[in-house]
Amino acid sequence: MNWFDFLLRNRSEVLARSVEHLGLVAASMGIALLIGLPLGIALVRREQAQRWVLGAANIVQTIPSLALFGFLIPVPWIGGVGASTAIVALALYALLPILRNTCTGIAGVDPAVIEAARGMGMTERQLLWQVQLPLAAPVLLAGIRVATVISIGVATIAAAIGAGGLGVFIFRGVAMVNNQVILAGAIPAALLAVVVDLSLGAFQRSLAQR
Amino acid sequence: MPSVVELSDGLQNGYVLQTRGLTYRLPAGATLVSDLTLSVGKGETLVLLGRSGSGKTTTLKLINRLLEPSEGEILVSGRSTASWDPIQLRRGIGYVIQDTGLFPHWTVEKNVALVPKLERWSSKRIRARVIEMLELVGLPPAEFARRRPSELSGGQKQRVGVARALAADPPILLMDEPFAALDPVTRAELQREFRSLATRLEKTIVFVTHDVREALLLGTRIALLDRGRLIGTYSPQEFLDSTEPHVRAFVASLQAVEGLDQMQ
Numbered sequence: 001m002n003w004f005d006f007l008l009r010n011r012s013e014v015l016a017r018s019v020e021h022l023g024l025v026a027a028s029m030g031i032a033l034l035i036g037l038p039l040g041i042a043l044v045r046r047e048q049a050q051r052w053v054l055g056a057a058n059i060v061q062t063i064p065s066l067a068l069f070g071f072l073i074p075v076p077w078i079g080g081v082g083a084s085t086a087i088v089a090l091a092l093y094a095l096l097p098i099l100r101n102t103c104t105g106i107a108g109v110d111p112a113v114i115e116a117a118r119g120m121g122m123t124e125r126q127l128l129w130q131v132q133l134p135l136a137a138p139v140l141l142a143g144i145r146v147a148t149v150i151s152i153g154v155a156t157i158a159a160a161i162g163a164g165g166l167g168v169f170i171f172r173g174v175a176m177v178n179n180q181v182i183l184a185g186a187i188p189a190a191l192l193a194v195v196v197d198l199s200l201g202a203f204q205r206s207l208a209q210r
Numbered sequence: 211m212p213s214v215v216e217l218s219d220g221l222q223n224g225y226v227l228q229t230r231g232l233t234y235r236l237p238a239g240a241t242l243v244s245d246l247t248l249s250v251g252k253g254e255t256l257v258l259l260g261r262s263g264s265g266k267t268t269t270l271k272l273i274n275r276l277l278e279p280s281e282g283e284i285l286v287s288g289r290s291t292a293s294w295d296p297i298q299l300r301r302g303i304g305y306v307i308q309d310t311g312l313f314p315h316w317t318v319e320k321n322v323a324l325v326p327k328l329e330r331w332s333s334k335r336i337r338a339r340v341i342e343m344l345e346l347v348g349l350p351p352a353e354f355a356r357r358r359p360s361e362l363s364g365g366q367k368q369r370v371g372v373a374r375a376l377a378a379d380p381p382i383l384l385m386d387e388p389f390a391a392l393d394p395v396t397r398a399e400l401q402r403e404f405r406s407l408a409t410r411l412e413k414t415i416v417f418v419t420h421d422v423r424e425a426l427l428l429g430t431r432i433a434l435l436d437r438g439r440l441i442g443t444y445s446p447q448e449f450l451d452s453t454e455p456h457v458r459a460f461v462a463s464l465q466a467v468e469g470l471d472q473m474q
Contacts, residue, residue, distance in 0.1 A: 116311025119384075120325055120374070121301035134315050143233055 006180040014169075018188050021165035022081060024155045028090030029148055036095050037140075040102025041128065050103055057096035065154045068092065069161045086163035087156070093154055094147035102145025104141070105136030138208040145200040152193040156185065166192075225249040226414040227273070228384055231282035234268055234438075240270045244438040245282070247256065252381075255415040256443075259422060259460065262291035266418040268385045274303045277373050285409040301325050304375030304383040304413075308390050309317065310367045312359040313461055318344070319355040324362030327401050348403065365396035372404070376411070381413045389424065391473040422460045428448070434460070 007014060063071070065073040072085045074080065079085055110130050117127050117137075161168030169185025230245040250256045258266040271277040273284055275296040284291045291299055312321050319340050322398040326336045334429055344351040347369040359367055375383060389397045389404075406426055408415055419425055423434050424445045432457055434441040434449075441456045449457060 007276070110309075110311070110314075111309040112307060112309035113313060114311075114370075115276070116305065116307060119276060119300060119305035119307070119311075121297050121328055122324075123297055126328070169333075177395075193308060 003180045003183040003187075007184050010184060014121055014166075014184055014188060016021075016165050017164065017168055017185070018109040018192065020083055021152070021155055021167075021189065021192065024086055024090060024158055024163060024165050025148065025151045028087045028151055028155075029094055029144075031087065032094035032147060033144070034097055035091070037100030037102055040099045041106065043099070044106045045102055052164070054096070054100060054103070055157075060092045061096045065093070065157050066160060069157070073161060075192060081162045083113040083158075086158035086165075090151050090154055090158070094151050097143040097146040098140075099143075101139050102136070106132050108139060108146070109135045120190030138204055141200065141204045145197060147203060148200065149193050149197050152189065152196060156189050211355045224251050224286060225285075227416065228251050228285040229269070229273075229282065230285070232272060232279055232284060233281035234265075234272055234277060235280040243272065243279075243439050244255070246435075246438075246440050248433055248443070249283075249413050250416060250442070250468070252414055253258065253409075253412040254430045256424040256427055257432045258416060258418045258435055259420070259425040260435035261420060261433050263437070265433040266420075266435055267311075267386055268438075269435075270386050270418055273382075273384060274300050274305060297329065298422055301329060301378060302380045304378075304380045306368075306375045306383070306388045308387040310340075310359070310371040312367055312370055312374070314357075316359050317355065318349070318359070318362070320353075321370055322357070322373045322377050325372055325380075328376055339377055340373075342420050343377050347373045348374070349373070353364060363396075365400060368400060372407075374421045376413075381414060383413045385415065385417045387418055387420070390419070390421070403443050404428065422464050426464075 010206075039104055040055065060068070067084060068089045072089055078088045085187035087146060111134070113131060114127065117131050122130070155163075155165050159171050162184050164187040166185040170182050170189075171210060173179065173182030173185065227248075227250040229246050229248045232243055232248075234243040235239065235241045243263050245390070246265075246269060248256065258269060260266050268277060272279050273286075273291070275291055275294075286294065286299065286303075313324075322340045322343050323336045326339055339357065341351045343353060349369055352364070354362075354370075360371070362370065364404060371388065375385075375402070392400065402422060408428070417428055419428075419429075426449065429446060431443055431445055432449050433443045434454075436456050442454060443454060444457070450461060452458070
């Protein structure tokens with residue numbers, strides 16, 4: 001029996017784990033965007049604060065994922081074994097690319113365009129929504145794309161702390177010394193990452209062309 | 211708040227725009243504009259002429275409150291700009307800059323419609339006004355309204371910039387070296403058209419340039435600035451006849467070019 005047959009015979013569990021996996025990614029990305037976008041916008045003109053926040057996000061990014069999960073488990077409220085801890089950790093990982101690209105994307109808008117917008121009597125809010133965000137959108141989306149792909153990858157490790165997802169197959173397969181079981185998790189996870197990356201990339205290009 | 215005396219003074223002498231003792235200092239201490247007193251009447255084009263760093267652009271930004279004066283005041287229609295809401299003030303002052311600052315993600319039509327839209331005009335009125343403005347600056351609407359700024363030449367972009375500044379029919383127009391980045395032929399063409407436009411529209415215009423030729427061509431009066439200070443205000447003829455050393459230096463640069471013409 002090859003791995004493909006195995007995948008087919010266990011398709012209902014593979015599907016359920018995939019949905020679980022995407023759920024972890026979607027929840028963590030949602031939190032990361034809700035925090036990262038407003039924070040990034042607020043940091044655009046505050047250089048000192050921006051250095052500190054990006055520095056902190058950078059440190060979080062360098063912590064190995066399994067270690068980060070480990071750190072979070074003892075934390076009250078968000079910690080413990082299970083999906084919530086994993087979602088918090090994934091959101092922390094996604095924060096850096098989103099923050100960094102929000103800052104650089106908005107800072108990269110042509111200063112002449114900003115000067116004209118202010119000079120013609122746009123309010124700061126109109127400037128942000130009608131000029132800065134639309135023009136920064138391709139860079140913003142590039143950050144979201146990187147964050148999502150990282151998140152799909154790191155989410156496989158979330159199975160180690162009982163958060164479910166496609167990592168369950170990988171850890172089970174390693175324990176059983178069974179390649180077919182490992183591949184039942186690894187292949188869908190890899191496919192997910194590639195498909196999400198390609199489709200966000202296509203969306204990003206269509207935005208840049210406008 | 212402006213006093214009654216100032217208000218009636220502003221209306222009596224007919225000046226649309228005045229600066230009094232206008233001074234702007236950087237937080238670090240450098241003075242960019244120093245004790246500048248100017249008056250511009252309706253239908254007049256005042257050219258601020260000076261070398262780089264003479265405070266011309268800073269003066270424009272003080273007028274539309276992109277910068278706030280350190281000392282002195284600016285009166286628009288006799289009323290101190292400090293008492294205006296800056297957003298409302300700017301919507302009543304057209305602004306054209308060298309790099310055009312057109313929104314690259316908007317069509318020409320939408321760019322020109324910017325201020326009328328901010329002012330919540332009806333869409334029917336906006337559409338009519340955009341067509342009128344594009345025709346005014348010599349861009350056939352059928353051909354240009356749907357284009358993006360990236361599909362325009364430098365001269366066409368600046369025409370859109372002028373159309374955008376005029377769209378809400380502001381009484382005052384500020385122009386910061388609008389033609390400086392254009393090739394000489396296109397520049398001459400736009401200068402000619404701008405001159406006839408300025409006489410026709412009766413706007414109060416402050417025009418910044420470092421090009422003495424342009425100053426003489428477009429200005430009804432020329433204010434010469436040097437390191438943030440006003441050297442003097444001249445009619446084009448007075449400027450050519452003046453013996454003031456700074457003015458002589460500018461006139462000499464003009465003659466140097468004419469000398470070259472004779473050589474060829």
